[in-house]
Amino acid sequence: MSTQTSQPAWRVLLGYVRPFRSVLVLGGVLSLATAAAGLALPLVVRELIEGFGSGAEISGLLLVMTLLVLTNAAIGAFGSFLLERTAESVVLAARRQLVSRLLWLRIPALDETEPGDLMSRVSADTTLLREVSTQSLVSAVTSSLTLVATVTMMALLDPVLLLVTLAALGLAQVVLGVVVPRISRAAKVAQESVGTMSAALERALGNLRTVKASTAEQRERDRLHDAALEAWRGGVQAAKWQAVAGNTAGLAIQLSFIVVLGLGGARVVSGAIDVATLVAFLLYLYYLMPPMRELAHVATQYQVGAAAVARIQEVESLPAEPDESAAATAVETTPAAVAFEQVHFRYSADLPEVHHGVTFAIPPGGMTAFVGPSGAGKTTVFSLIERFYEPESGRILIDGTDVHSWSLAELRAAIGYVEQDAPVLSGTLRDNLLFAAPRASDADLDQVLAVTRLEAMISRLPDGLDTVVGHRGVKLSGGERQRVAIARALLRRPRLLLLDEVTSQLDAVNEAALRETIAEAARTTTVLVVAHRLSTVTMADRIVVMDTGQVRAVGTHTELVAADPLYAELATTQLLANTDNGGIA
Ligand code: ADP
Ligand code: MG
Numbered sequence: 063m064s065t066q067t068s069q070p071a072w073r074v075l076l077g078y079v080r081p082f083r084s085v086l087v088l089g090g091v092l093s094l095a096t097a098a099a100g101l102a103l104p105l106v107v108r109e110l111i112e113g114f115g116s117g118a119e120i121s122g123l124l125l126v127m128t129l130l131v132l133t134n135a136a137i138g139a140f141g142s143f144l145l146e147r148t149a150e151s152v153v154l155a156a157r158r159q160l161v162s163r164l165l166w167l168r169i170p171a172l173d174e175t176e177p178g179d180l181m182s183r184v185s186a187d188t189t190l191l192r193e194v195s196t197q198s199l200v201s202a203v204t205s206s207l208t209l210v211a212t213v214t215m216m217a218l219l220d221p222v223l224l225l226v227t228l229a230a231l232g233l234a235q236v237v238l239g240v241v242v243p244r245i246s247r248a249a250k251v252a253q254e255s256v257g258t259m260s261a262a263l264e265r266a267l268g269n270l271r272t273v274k275a276s277t278a279e280q281r282e283r284d285r286l287h288d289a290a291l292e293a294w295r296g297g298v299q300a301a302k303w304q305a306v307a308g309n310t311a312g313l314a315i316q317l318s319f320i321v322v323l324g325l326g327g328a329r330v331v332s333g334a335i336d337v338a339t340l341v342a343f344l345l346y347l348y349y350l351m352p353p354m355r356e357l358a359h360v361a362t363q364y365q366v367g368a369a370a371v372a373r374i375q376e377v378e379s380l381p382a383e384p385d386e387s388a389a390a391t392a393v394e395t396t397p398a399a400v401a402f403e404q405v406h407f408r409y410s411a412d413l414p415e416v417h418h419g420v421t422f423a424i425p426p427g428g429m430t431a432f433v434g435p436s437g438a439g440k441t442t443v444f445s446l447i448e449r450f451y452e453p454e455s456g457r458i459l460i461d462g463t464d465v466h467s468w469s470l471a472e473l474r475a476a477i478g479y480v481e482q483d484a485p486v487l488s489g490t491l492r493d494n495l496l497f498a499a500p501r502a503s504d505a506d507l508d509q510v511l512a513v514t515r516l517e518a519m520i521s522r523l524p525d526g527l528d529t530v531v532g533h534r535g536v537k538l539s540g541g542e543r544q545r546v547a548i549a550r551a552l553l554r555r556p557r558l559l560l561l562d563e564v565t566s567q568l569d570a571v572n573e574a575a576l577r578e579t580i581a582e583a584a585r586t587t588t589v590l591v592v593a594h595r596l597s598t599v600t601m602a603d604r605i606v607v608m609d610t611g612q613v614r615a616v617g618t619h620t621e622l623v624a625a626d627p628l629y630a631e632l633a634t635t636q637l638l639a640n641t642d643n644g645g646i647a
Contacts, residue, residue, distance in 0.1 A: 068629075069241045069374065069375075071364075071367065071368035071371040072364070072368075073370045073413030074374075074375065075191070075194060075195050075199075075367060075368075075371060078152045078156055078195055078197070079148075079152060079190060079195045079199065079641065080129075080156055081151075081155070082148045082151050082152065084150050085144055085146070085147070085455035085601070086144075086148050086196060086200070087564070088141075088144055088155075088197070089141050089142070089143075089144030089145040089148060089196075089200070089551070090141075090145070090200040090203065091141075091202070091634065092137050092138070092140060092144065093138065093141040093145065093200065093204075094144060094204060095448075096134050096135075096137050096138035096141060096143070097131075098373035099130065099134045101138070103127075103131075105351070106123065106130065107127075108129050109123055110123045110124070110127070116118075116493060117494075119160065119443040121503045121578070133638070137477055138176060139202045145196045145197055145200060146196070147222045147356065148195075148196045149191075149192040149193065149195060149196040150192070151198065152192065152195045152196065153188050153189055153191055153192055154549045154555075154559060156188040156191055156374060157184055157188050159378075160183060160184045160188065160374060160377055161184060162384055162385075163377055163378055163380070164180060164184070164377065166381075166382040166383045166384075166385055167380055167381075167382055168380075168382060168383055168450075169445075170381070170409070170410065170451060171539075173409070174410075175212045175380070176257075176260075176261035176264070177261070177264060178257070178260035178261030178262070178263060178264030178265070179257035179258065179260060179261045180377065181260055181264070182256050182257040182259075183257065183373050183374060183376075183377055185260075186253070186256050186257075186260075187253055187373045187374055188220055188370070188374065190253070190366055190367055190369075190370035191367055191370055191371070191383050193363055193367070194363045194364055194366065194367030194368075195367065198359075198360045198363040198364065198367075198525060201221075201360055202357065202360045204353075205352075205353035205354075205356040205357050205360070206353070206357070208349075208352075208353040209353045209354070210351045211349050212346050214351070215346050216343060216347070217439055219335075219342055219343045219346070220326075220329070220334075220335050220339060220343055222334070222594050223322050223325065223326055223327075223335075223340075223343055226320060226321050226322055226325055226456055227318045227319060227347060229318075229511075230314045230317050230318030230321065231314055231315075231318070231350075231354070232313035233314055234310050234311055234313070235305075237306075237310045238310055238311075238361060239356060241303045241306050241307045242303075242307060242361050242362065242365055243365075244299070244303045244370060245303045245304055245307065245362050245365040245366070246298050246365035246366075246369055247585050248296050248297075248299035248300035248303060248305055248370040248453040249296065249365055249370075250296075250369040250373075251292070251295070251296035251299070252293050252295075252296025252297045252299075252300060252370065253292035253369055253370060254296075254373075255292035255295075255296055256290065256293050257373070258289045259286060259289035259290055259292075260292060262282070262285045262286050262289050263286060264524065265282075266282040266286065267308075269346070270600075281419050286604075286643055287618075288431075289391055298401075299615075300362075300366070303362075305341060306360050307359075308355065308358055308359060310358065311351070311355050311357070311358045312354070312355060313549065314350070314354075315347060315351050315354060317348055318347065319344065321350075321511050322343065322347060323344065323455075324342060325339070325633045326340040326343065326344070341408075351579050353418075367617070373428045381471055384469075384470070386470060386471035386472075394476070394506070394557060395555065395586075395593050396426065396557060396559065397426040397427040397428075397557055397586065397587050397588040398426060398433040398457075398460050398461055398476060398557040398558040398588050399423070399424060399425055399426045399459075399460065399461050399462065400423075400424045400447065400459070400460055400558060400588065400589070400590070401422065401423040401424065401458070401459040401460075401462075402420045402421055402422050402443070402446075402456065402457075402458055402459075402613075403421055403456050403458075403459065404419045404420075404455070404456040404457075405417050405419065405420040405421070405446065405453045405455075405456035405458060406418060406436060406454045406455045406456055407418055407442065407451065407453045407454055407455070407456075408454060409451065410501070411433075411624060414609065415454075415598075416439050416611050417439050417442060417443075417446075417453070417612075418444050418610075418611045418612050419456065419612065420439065420443065420456070420608075420611065420613055421456075421613060422606050422613050422616055424565075424588065424590070424604070424606075426461075426588055427580070427584065427585070427586075427588055428588065428589070428603035428604070428605050429580055429584040429585070429589040429590075429601065429602045430588075430590050430591070430602055430603060430604050430605070430606060431591050431592075431593050431598065431599045431602035431604075431605045431606070432590065432591065432592045432593075432606050432608060433592075433594070433599055433605060433606070433607055433608070433612075433629070433632060433633075434607055434608035434609050434628075434632075437602070437610075438608040438609050438610060438611070439608055439610075439611045439612075440562070441481075441482055441562055441592065442606055443590075443608075444479065444481075444560045444562055444590070444592070446458055447465070447477065447560065448472055448473075448474060448477060448479055448560075449465055449473060456473055460473070460476070460558070475554075476555045476556060476557040476558060477554075477556050477557070477558045477559075477560060478498070478551030478552060478556030478558070478559045478560065479551060479560045479562075480544075480547045480548050480550075480551045480560065480561045480562060480563055480564050480588075481547075481561075482562040482563045482592070484543065484544065484547030484549075484550075484564075485532075485543070486531055486538055486543050486547070487532055487533045488530075488531070488532035488533035489528050489530065489531070489532065490525075490527065490528045490529060490530055490531065491520065491523070491526075491528070491529050491546070492527040492528055492531075492532050492597060494531065494546055494550060495507060495510070495511075495527070495546065495549055495550055496550065496553065496555060497550055497552065497603075498550050498554045499550075499553040499554045499555070502553045506553060506555075507527075507553065510549045510552045510553050511581045513552070513578070513582060514544065514545045514546075514548050514549040514575075514579060515545065515554070515572060515575045516545055516549060520544060523536060540567035541567045541568045541569065541572055543567075544564050544565075544567055544568060545568075545576075546567070547564070548561065548576070548579070552579075552583065556574070556587055557587060557588065558587065558588045558590070559583055559587050559589045559591050560592070561580070561589065561590070561591045561592070561593075562592045563592050563593070563594065564576065564591070565593060565594075565595050565598055566594065573595065573598070574597075575596065576598075577597065577598060577601055580598070581601065584603075597635060599619065600619045602618075602619070603618075604616055604617065604618060605617060605618065605619060605622055605629070607622060607626055607628060607629045607632075609628055614626060614628055614629075615628075615629060619633070620630070
């Protein structure tokens with residue numbers, strides 16, 4: 063996937079955090095307040111100890127102390143809850159944004175990615191935004207403030223000793239400058255490997271029957287183990303450099319402690335400063351340690367977050383379709399005319415051309431069969447009508463106007479499309495049927511179930527239309543799946559019905575029934591069918607014969623048998639066989 067990061071990671075991160083900034087500030091302030099209140103505790107203890115002698119105030123002071131501790135705990139808990147809640151909100155916002163992108167992804171972009179990898183970006187990478195966008199952000203601010211305050215105090219005590227300290231800290235900075243980019247690279251490797259692993263997992267679990275039938279479990283396991291190992295390597299590499307980064311700050315302080323001790327001693331001897339100043343300076347030097355450590359930690363967390371942001375940004379930069387689904391209702395109901403004019407098309411720039419000037423014109427209504435050898439480009443015709451892909455040149459017209467003059471949603475609302483090997487989605491049978499037409503009435507549903515001959519099957523199911531099918535549900539046979547897919551498309555009441563090899567898995571009885579359905583639909587809709595069965599093809603009003611990306615001939619069965627040798631051959635040989643199992647489809 064391309065790495066097009068348009069904005070620096072910190073900007074993107076701040077963008078995620080922005081909507082929650084007031085909660086974040088409140089959470090940060092409360093967390094700080096509890097830390098400050100902790101500082102007041104020793105004072106109370108001192109009062110308490112002083113009170114031992116007098117004996118009077120003890121119980122009151124103990125009560126105050128108890129209240130202080132309780133309040134502190136409550137405020138602290140609330141503060142950190144606010145921070146964690148904000149962190150979860152950031153993850154939620156990032157996930158929603160990604161999902162909105164993914165569902166509108168253009169099909170060619172999807173062709174070039176692994177769904178499993180995309181899934182890992184939504185599920186895993188977003189969680190890495192959690193810490194960097196809240197906890198780290200708050201501690202970056204508080205640690206910087208502490209650092210500045212401490213350094214100011216040191217400057218007031220002795221500017222010369224401060225210079226020595228700053229030199230040591232500068233050295234630490236140089237080390238961090240080398241180490242931190244390595245953390246970033248390692249984090250990216252780890253996260254990419256998680257993506258690879260998800261993709262491999264999807265491939266193996268999504269095709270477990272094929273994996274088992276091919277006795278490929280061990281090989282698939284090795285692939286998954288390798289991907290997991292790669293993620294481990296990235297994690298270990300990142301941990302190594304994080305360990306270095308985390309201890310560099312402490313080391314620099316301890317080194318400068320030694321130097322300050324030596325140089326400060328000399329300055330005491332020469333009378334430049336007194337001993338008390340040196341001691342105070344050394345104490346402040348130790349105060350520098352926690353904020354320095356914290357800042358180094360924030361820097362490493364930021365690298366991990368930045369790697370996640372880069373992977374999320376890659377998804378954001380994939381080409382997407384505009385969101386027009388609000389307008390997705392077909393207004394017209396008349397059958398549509400479809401025409402291709404000199405369409406040239408290739409699936410991607412580095413692949414050979416698939417359509418070499420495809421041209422045909424289909425009047426509204428009736429049934430048109432597309433026939434031709436496998437690979438001729440028939441399915442591609444349907445994909446182009448749906449505008450899943452754009453032709454390189456030439457025009458696709460519906461009712462005489464270019465498909466580009468419709469919005470995608472309007473165009474697709476007019477079409478019922480049953481793809482080759484159309485899937486049954488997991489969910490109930492009703493969900494499946496209403497998927498393309500959520501507002502269809504029960505009467506429409508009954509009618510469509512009747513014409514697709516699904517009633518008998520449904521009445522045999524335990525919960526009828528509410529039976530869960532697909533993954534983790536009742537499995538349907540190939541022919542049943544096809545009929546469910548056809549019913550789904552018919553319920554949409556399309557102006558144009560595209561059926562791609564829908565008869566391939568039907569037995570003779572069901573195929574005959576489907577022919578009736580098609581004939582019925584062709585009275586009110588333009589029906590285009592990719593078919594291999596002679597029985598289906600011969601009933602067509604016209605037949606478009608395709609071969610190697612071109613239209614060879616258009617005509618009726620009788621005309622074509624006489625005029626087109628390829629068609630005549632298809633009609634007499636196995637390609638257009640009339641038997642149940644003879645079709646190549
Ligand atoms: P048919 O439906 O007539 O069997 P297709 O339209 O599916 O043929 O395919 C035509 C050609 O385009 C084939 O050579 C096929 O390999 C290629 N093709 C189909 N889909 C894709 C795709 N998504 N990416 C790249 N090439 C494809
Ligand atoms: Mg096909």
